[in-house]
Amino acid sequence: MDRLPETISRELKAARLRRGWSQAEVGKQAALPQTHISGIETGRIVPRFDTLLDLVRVLGMDLVLVPQSLVPAVNALVRDSHTGKASERPLYAADDDDDGDAS
Amino acid sequence: MDRLPETISRELKAARLRRGWSQAEVGKQAALPQTHISGIETGRIVPRFDTLLDLVRVLGMDLVLVPQSLVPAVNALVRDSHTGKASERPLYAADDDDDGDAS
């Protein structure tokens, strides 16, 4: 059942604790009651997409749509940034402003 | 504004058309009625996170949680894979099948 946001729930909680915030504090910033944060983190309720997006962004993260084939690469990129290895890579040195639209 | 999944909606539709699938076809694979696909694509309804995840995965994509600071890099990575520039990088070689239309 990896279609359940159970992973997301854990990552949300981890990100929150990483910042040393309480559920009430996160809830206040995302305009959500603490009980809701609790329900989402425990996986008891599956949030709407916009709700999750608010939460995620309050925690300094974002949800990005990527091709399945690139998921490993993206995960590696994120992991590298954690370990500090990203400094060796002039990744987006050139400006990259997201037009985000490829019609 | 941009917390609405309006961008997601457009990308969902684009990905669907890229594959030449009808809403009914996508709905069948994601176990959703065609009317829902329509509502989501037109932005009339905001899906739950798990629903959106099902849809996204049926379309060969995924939603990845990344730090906001890495979003530009991730977008660049995705863009490069589209334009074929990824060839310099022997990452995970498989190039996603979105070659656009075939007709």
Place this chain on the structure above:
DNA sequence: CGTTTCAATATGTGATTTTATATATATATG
């Protein structure tokens, strides 16, 4: 040209389920 058929898409109604919200409370844990 008009209209008929057909596929794809969008919209509508009603019922069911679930999130979202507010409030109160229980259970830790220090």
Place this chain on the structure above:
DNA sequence: CATATATATATAAAATCACATATTGAAACG
């Protein structure tokens, strides 16, 4: 006790589902 977290109601709003139907667009035909 005070704080943080989880759970329990109750209400309102919205998604989900199934069905029907309208709209659009294209192709075929008289």
